[in-house]
Amino acid sequence: MGAKIFLTALFVVLGATNAYAAPCEAEDFETKVTGVSQCLLIRRYGPAEPMAIVVWLHGDVSSGGPANYHFRLAQKAAEDFSASNVMSVALVRPGYPDGSGASSTVSFHHSGRSDHHARENIAEVGAVIEKLRLKYKPESVIIVGHSGGAATAAVLLGMKPQLAEAAVLVACPCELVAWRSSGSRRPWGNSENSTRWAEKIGASTKVIALTGAKDDNTPPSLASNYVDLLRSRGIDASFQVVAEATHNSALRSVEVFDAIAKLLPR
16 A cells, blocks of 8 residues: 555656646747747737847745746836837746746756756756747847846856847856855856856857845856956956945846946947
8 A cells, every 4th residue: 555655646746747847838928938848937028029139037036936026127128128129028947936826847957946057947048038039030139137047148148159149147156166165055066157158158249247235145256257257258248346236136226227228239
């Protein structure tokens, strides 16, 4: 009887996993898009024939809860830059819920929102952005990433050099090894290090990095050193400390929207 119960429980778990790790049943480009093989949730704002697409990537939300704090910022960007014909898309990274009861699916390493900046998960994000680009044919794509989302964006710039013309990296742990070795953090063996992809970034790519002066999670040096590395390769990159901003409030700062404005096509 014990073995039977165990096998039944195992079947339920495996069945749930297989249902969870799957492409979208009905891809609509409004609330969900299939990446490589997973269904990622999105929120799309702005015109259907954009001049530019701004894609927002949230952080790791390690404290728990849904990954939806970037939704209102994406909506605000579409409204603020409506004259520039901007589509703004908030993307929910693999394995994260959006607060509606739905989650982006995931098939690779997402235990406890730890050590999950894996190449497979980043590739899913990149594939969704590629599909958005192919469908809407903008003149340019700008990725705005916060914290873990910024690290994801930085990797994607090298992994897929034709994916985006520019990126705004907010509170970026761009040197993953240095970040994980600080404080009491344990090393992450499955995650990609942004600096290792820097040499593959296209020469015409533009990067603006911003970190809050009061950020006690990702110190400014992680992003400023990354920018120095990019600049040494001739890439148009800059770094700015956001006065009085914390790790989370930096994303809501006017400096982020100023950065987007600078990167939009003229």
